[in-house]
Amino acid sequence: MKAARIHRHGDPSVIQIDDVPIPVPGPGEVLVKVAATSFNPTEIAVRRGILGPMDLPYTLGWDVAGTANGEPVFGWLDGGAAADYVVAPRSRLVSPPSSIPLVTAAAIPLAGLTAWQAVIPNVAKGQRVFINGAGGGIGGFAVQLAKYVGAHVIATASPRSHETIRRYGADEIVDYTTGARLDDPVDVMIHLVGTPPPWIPPVGTIISAAAPVAAPPGVPSSHMVTQYDTGQLTSLAQLIDAGELVVDAVTHPLDDIAEVHRRGEAGDIRGKITITAAGDTLRLRG
Ligand SMILES: NC(=O)c1ccc[n+]([C@@H]2O[C@H](COP(=O)([O-])OP(=O)(O)OC[C@H]3O[C@@H](n4cnc5c(N)ncnc54)[C@H](OP(=O)(O)O)[C@@H]3O)[C@@H](O)[C@H]2O)c1
Known part of the structure; x- marks a missing residue:
């Protein structure tokens, strides 16, 4: 073979x-x-x-x-x-x-589970979620899962990913290639880029699956390492079959x-x- x-x-x-x-x-x-x-x-x-x-x-x-x-x-x-x-x-x-x-x-598996473990325990219906790095493999699942739980999703993406991220349900897109930034407050920031973010919006909690984020004073910040979980993978499969995720x-x-x-x-x-x-x-x- x-x-x-x-x-x-x-x-x-x-x-x-x-x-x-x-x-x-x-x-x-x-x-x-x-x-x-x-x-x-x-x-x-x-x-x-x-x-x-x-x-x-x-x-x-x-x-x-x-x-x-x-x-x-x-x-x-x-x-x-x-x-x-x-x-x-x-x-x-x-x-x-x-x-x-x-x-x-x-x-x-890896991208979906990482998105699941970043979003599902940390994001609630009605919250404003900032997903930095939405154009990546994890980001695509993260945007969709955040929309699934009923969040308002603001995502960074370059133009090549805008159409896809919009189709996944992102409410707002910030083009990170233009120097644009987000000044409105968000409840949760999920960082999915291998380099630290150049700016951080006013934020309640930061979760990074990628590069460490230097959080502003008083803002809780954690770095997650994806754990394998067959139950969560099965849940992802069921959401896909239910038409909730593409x-x-x-x-x-x-x-x-x-x-x-x-x-x-x-x-x-x-x-x-x-x-x-x-x-x-x-x-x-x-
Ligand atoms: N902690 C863990 O256990 C764990 C598990 C898996 C992965 N990771 C890490 O998580 C990160 C993301 O993984 P992935 O598979 O999603 O990566 P990926 O698919 O390689 O992500 C590539 C995307 O990143 C976006 N990007 C690049 N630079 C950016 C910037 N400055 N700002 C915003 N977006 C930017 C691009 O989006 P555009 O197309 O919009 O330009 C590109 O499409 C990687 O660093 C990976 O090593 C960690």
């Missing part, structure tokens, strides 16, 4: 598509025939070795959607899903939404993964990208 692996840490050129044996599941594990994984910018840090040493060669791919024992499954793994097959603990896999293609479901993703074949990493490092990606296994690529290409 094909697997996108790194044999050493470094720039995107260290990613290579290798021929490797199909893995064998151990106790409590299943073999997943991968439909797709997705690109998450945190995997750039994995590739570079910034998250610490790891066993090499390492197969990329945290998000997975595919089939196990003939049943559709999806989830978030510790890597390995940028391949035709991956072995996964059965307990980490849940049923994907049935209303969207399995390949698209691979866009959901999932948009551009799909690339596994052969493109190094190029996707290059584009990710260059800031040339908006929203989610799914990466299909080689088997599915052949099928997609007819």
Whole structure:
């Protein structure tokens, strides 16, 4: 089978598509025939070795959607899903939404769960929420979840993301490329950008999933690290099947993964990208 692996840490050129044996599941594990994984910018840090040493060669791919024992499954793994097959603990896999293609479901786990954990415990109906970085993979889910709970959503996005963010329900958009800023107060700020915000509106609470935010005196500020939660992932799938959330993703074949990493490092990606296994690529290409 094909697997996108790194044999050493470094720039995107260290990613290579290798021929490797199909893995064998151990106790409590299943073999997943991968439909797709997705690109998450945190995997750039994995590739570079910034998250610490790891066993090499390492197969990329945290998000997975595919089939196990003939049943559709999806989830978030510790890597390995940028391949035709991956072995996964059965307990980490849940049923994907049935209303969207399995390949698209691979866009959901890490980005959707991060948005869920930023928004659902912290945002209430009628509150004003400022989402900084709405054009990203997490931001798209965060805008929709904040609208789902009944918040007034103000989002930063550059022009390439305006139409999408409006379609997700954002009430106001601040174009961060123009130097425009928000001076009206908000209840909650959710920061989803890898660099600190250049400005902070008058705010009640700050939650960052990305770069640390230097909060004004007296403003509670926290940094969250996404925890895997199969119950929340199932809830996301149910909201999607109920038509409350949409999932948009551009799909690339596994052969493109190094190029996707290059584009990710260059800031040339908006929203989610799914990466299909080689088997599915052949099928997609007819
Ligand atoms: N804490 C955790 O556990 C955790 C988990 C997952 C991810 N993360 C981190 O969360 C961050 C977001 O992840 P992601 O997957 O959503 O990233 P992403 O998809 O790569 O986000 C890219 C988007 O960021 C937007 N952006 C770039 N610079 C911006 C700026 N100065 N102001 C506002 N928006 C800007 C762009 O929006 P436009 O298209 O509008 O230009 C772009 O589309 C990353 O730093 C990631 O490492 C943390």
